[in-house]
Amino acid sequence: MKSRFRFLVVLFITFLCLLANIQTVTASVFISPNDPNIQYAGRTDFTDPQAPILYWSGAYITASFTGSSLQVQFDDTGDNYYNVIIDGLDANPLIIDCEKGLHTYTAVSGLPDAVHTIRLFRRTESFSGPTIFKGFILDDGKQLAAPPARPKHKIEFFGDSITCGMGNEVPDKDEDENNAKRNNYLAYGAITARNLDAEYVCIAKSGIGIVTSWFPLVMPEFYNRLNPEDSTSRWNFSTWTPEVVVINLFQNDSWLVGKLNPVPTPVQISAAYYDFVKTIRGKYPQAVIFCALGSMDATRKGSPWPGYIQTAVEQFKKDHNDAKIHTHFFAYDGTGKHPRVRHHQAMAKELTELIKKTMNW
Numbered sequence: 001m002k003s004r005f006r007f008l009v010v011l012f013i014t015f016l017c018l019l020a021n022i023q024t025v026t027a028s029v030f031i032s033p034n035d036p037n038i039q040y041a042g043r044t045d046f047t048d049p050q051a052p053i054l055y056w057s058g059a060y061i062t063a064s065f066t067g068s069s070l071q072v073q074f075d076d077t078g079d080n081y082y083n084v085i086i087d088g089l090d091a092n093p094l095i096i097d098c099e100k101g102l103h104t105y106t107a108v109s110g111l112p113d114a115v116h117t118i119r120l121f122r123r124t125e126s127f128s129g130p131t132i133f134k135g136f137i138l139d140d141g142k143q144l145a146a147p148p149a150r151p152k153h154k155i156e157f158f159g160d161s162i163t164c165g166m167g168n169e170v171p172d173k174d175e176d177e178n179n180a181k182r183n184n185y186l187a188y189g190a191i192t193a194r195n196l197d198a199e200y201v202c203i204a205k206s207g208i209g210i211v212t213s214w215f216p217l218v219m220p221e222f223y224n225r226l227n228p229e230d231s232t233s234r235w236n237f238s239t240w241t242p243e244v245v246v247i248n249l250f251q252n253d254s255w256l257v258g259k260l261n262p263v264p265t266p267v268q269i270s271a272a273y274y275d276f277v278k279t280i281r282g283k284y285p286q287a288v289i290f291c292a293l294g295s296m297d298a299t300r301k302g303s304p305w306p307g308y309i310q311t312a313v314e315q316f317k318k319d320h321n322d323a324k325i326h327t328h329f330f331a332y333d334g335t336g337k338h339p340r341v342r343h344h345q346a347m348a349k350e351l352t353e354l355i356k357k358t359m360n361w
Contacts, residue, residue, distance in 0.1 A: 028071075028137050028138060028139065028140055029137070029138040029139070029140060029141070029142055029143065030135055030136075030137055030138075031063075031065075031135050031136040031137070031138060031143075031144055032050055032135050033049065033050055033051065033052050033133050033134065033135050034049040034050050035063075035144055037063060037064070037144040037145065037146060037147050038061060038062070038063045038136075038144070038147070039061070039062040039063065039147045039148075039150065040052065040059075040060075040061055040062075041059065041060050041061075041062070041199050041200060041201070042054065042056050042058055042059030042060060042122070042200075042201055042202070043055065043056055043059070043201065043203070043226055043235055044059060045130075045226055045227060050134075050135075051075075051132050051133070051134060052132070052133050053130045053131070053132050053133075053227075054122055054130065054131045054132075054133060055126050055130050055131075055226075055227055055228050055229070056122070056126055056201075056202055056203065056204075056228060057122060057123070057124065057125050057126070057163075057164045057165070057184040057187075057202045057204055058121070058122060058184045058185075058187075058189070058190055058200055058201070058202035059121075059122045059202075060119055060120060060121040060122065060200075061119070061120045061133060062117065062118070062119045062120075062147060062148065063117070063118055063136065063144055063147055064115055064116065064117045064118075064144060064145040064146065064147050064148060065115070065116060065117075065118065065136070065138055065142065065143070065144050065145060066113075066114070066115055066116075066138070066139075066142040066143055066144075066145060067111075067113060067116075067138050067139035067142035068109065068110060068111045068112065068113045068139060069106065069108060069109035069110070069111065069138075069139055070106075070107045070108050070116075070118055070136055070137070070138060071104050071105060071106050071107060071136065071137035072096070072104070072105050072107045072120060072133075072135075072136055072137075073102065073103070073104050073105075073133070073134035073135050073136075073137070074096070074098055074102070074103060074105065074131050074132065074133060074134065075101060075102040075103075075131070075132035075134055076098035076099065076100065076101070076103075076129070076130075076131045076132070077098075077100060077128060077129030077130065077131075078098060078099050078100030078101070079098070079124065079128035079129055079179065080098045080122065080123075080124045080128045080129065080131050081095055081096065081097055081098065081122075081123040081124050081179070081180060081182075081183075082095070082096040082098070082120050082121060082122055082123060082131075083095060083119075083120070083121040083123055083183070083185050084096060084107045084108065084118065084119075084120060085118070085119040085120075085121060086107075086108050086111070086116055086117070086118055087116055087117055088117065090185070093185075094107065094108065095123075096120075097180070098131065102134065104137065107120070115145050117147075117148055120133075121184070121185050122184065123165075123182060123183045123184050123185060124179060124182055124184070125164050125166075125182065125184075125204075125205065125206060126205060126228035126229060127205075127206070127229075128179065129229075130227070150199060151193075151197045151198050151199045151200075152197045152198070153196055153197060153198035153199070153243055153244070153359075153361065154198055154199045154201075154240070154241065154242040154243050154244075155189075155192070155193050155196065155198040155199070155200060155201070155242055155243065155244045155245075155246065155355075156200075156201040156202075156203065156242040156244070156245050156246070157189040157200075157201070157202050157203065157204060157245075157246045157247075157248065158203050158204065158219060158223055158245070158246070158247045158248070158249065158280070159189070159202075159203075159204040159246075159247070159248040159249060160204060160205065160206060160207065160208050160209070160248070160249060160251055160252055161176075161204075161205075161206035161207065161251075161252075161338060162187075162188075162248060162251060162294075162295070162296060162338065162339060163187060163188070163189050163202060163204040163248050164182065164184060164187065164202070164204045164205070164206055165182055165183050165184040165185075165186060165187030165190075165344065166182050166206050166338045167181065167182065167337060167338035167339075167340070168181070168182070168183055168186055168187060168338065168339060168340055168341050168343075168344055169181035169182070169183050169186070169340075169341060170338075170340070172335065172337070172340060176337055176338045183341075184202060186341045186344055186345075187202075187344050188339075188344040188345075188347035188348040188351065189202055189246065189348075190202070191344060191345060191348035191352075192246075192348045192351045192352050192355070195348060195352040196352060196355060196356065196361055198243075198244070201240065201242065203222075203223055205217075205222060205228065207252055208222060208249070208252060209249060209250065209251075209252035209253035209256065210249050210250060210253060210272050210273055210276050211253045211257055211260075211264055211268075211269055211272045212252070212253055212256045212257055212259075212260055213252055213256070214252060214256065219249055219276065220272075220275070220276050220279060223276075223279070223280070224237075224283075237283045237284075241284060241286075241287070242284060242287055243286075243287060243288065243359070244287060244288050244289075244290065244355055244359065245280055245284060245287045245288070245289045245290070246289075246290045246292055246351070247276070247277070247280065247289065247290070247291050247292065248292040248293060248294070249273075249276075249293075250273070250293055250298055250305050250308065250309065251293070251294075251296050251297075251298045253269070253298075253305070254297070254298040254303065254305045257269065266304065266307075266308060266311075269308045270308045270309075270311040270312040270315070271312070273291075273308060273309055273312040274312040274315060274316055277289065277291065277312065277313065277316050277325065278316065281316075281320070281322070281325075286324075287324070288324045288325075288326070288358060288359060289324065289325045289326070290325075290326050290327070290328055290351070290354070290355070290358075291309050291312075291313050291325065291326065291327045291328070292327070292328045292329065292330065292351070293305060293306055293309055293329050293330070294329055294330025294331065294332065294347070295330035295331060295332060295333045295339050295343055295346075295347055296332065296333070296338070296339070297332050297336070298332075299329050299330060299331060299332045300332040301332070303332075306327075306329045309327055309329075310327055313325055313326075313327050326354075326358065328350070328351065328354055330347050330350065
């Protein structure tokens with residue numbers, strides 16, 4: 001009889017514990033994506049404010065929250081990766097490896113019960129498909145706090161796989177095309193933006209050029225899209241204006257231009273670059289533009305491609321009396337592959353110093 005009673009007591013206690021755990025798991029606070037305390041950076045589609053869409057490398061979401069844990073809901077293609085950065089500690093971020101469809105991910109848990117800041121940073125390119133952000137889930141009784149102040153400055157990059165960060169976390173001996181090792185957070189543009197306390201926008205696509213690309217699309221047809229995979233989608237340039245624009249293009253052109261028929265002349269190549277700079281200047285009349293190239297083999301010793309850019313920029317400055325346009329060429333890293341993180345860090349150091357000096361930041 002005692003044994004049976006003891007069994008019933010244990011069973012009852014177990015039931016209470018399970019009930020308590022169920023209540024702990026289910027007791028939570030849902031935060032909609034249109035909450036005013038959530039900050040977005042990068043070209044984001046807010047057609048449905050409760051389901052904003054992130055397309056571009058380097059797009060990110062920032063919020064401050066109370067409590068010890070946070071979950072995030074993404075509806076994804078299953079091909080994207082996000083860095084989770086808590087309280088600015090980015091040395092070893094958790095990486096969300098998105099699954100296909102709508103899923104809830106534990107971004108962080110076990111924190112002290114206090115105010116914390118989270119940043120969800122898209123590592124991967126637009127070819128991985130869109131991510132629909134569906135909201136946050138906080139601990140029971142918790143809420144979002146006022147978000148951190150936005151960065152002091154704004155900077156936008158137009159580029160190719162170098163700017164995307166293709167292969168930057170891949171070991172030197174391995175091939176570059178590993179999507180899990182493509183980390184835009186550690187690409188030179190993103191590092192430069194953080195160095196300068198600048199909000200960062202990255203408009204880049206692996207394989208793209210100005211005259212020609214690895215596909216039938218060039219940057220002059222691509223730069224103005226909201227959805228990078230939709231030729232009819234248009235970005236509203238009046239919604240966000242950078243103080244600095246960096247263009248790092250012509251690497252793919254340098255590999256492919258000889259396959260065109262007819263092959264463009266140096267004059268035609270410089271003219272195409274001139275036209276793209278003119279287009280960007282038309283969108284951002286007051287921005288300072290840096291026309292860069294490198295650090296892959298388009299800047300190798302004897303390469304004509306820096307000269308094509310220099311010719312176009314000097315002519316543009318003369319034609320438009322434009323003193324707010326500059327050139328900068330990153331030395332060829334000599335590896336024969338895409339820059340690794342150490343190369344991006346060196347590029348960012350150069351570019352940070354140049355922009356600081358030019359802009360007096």
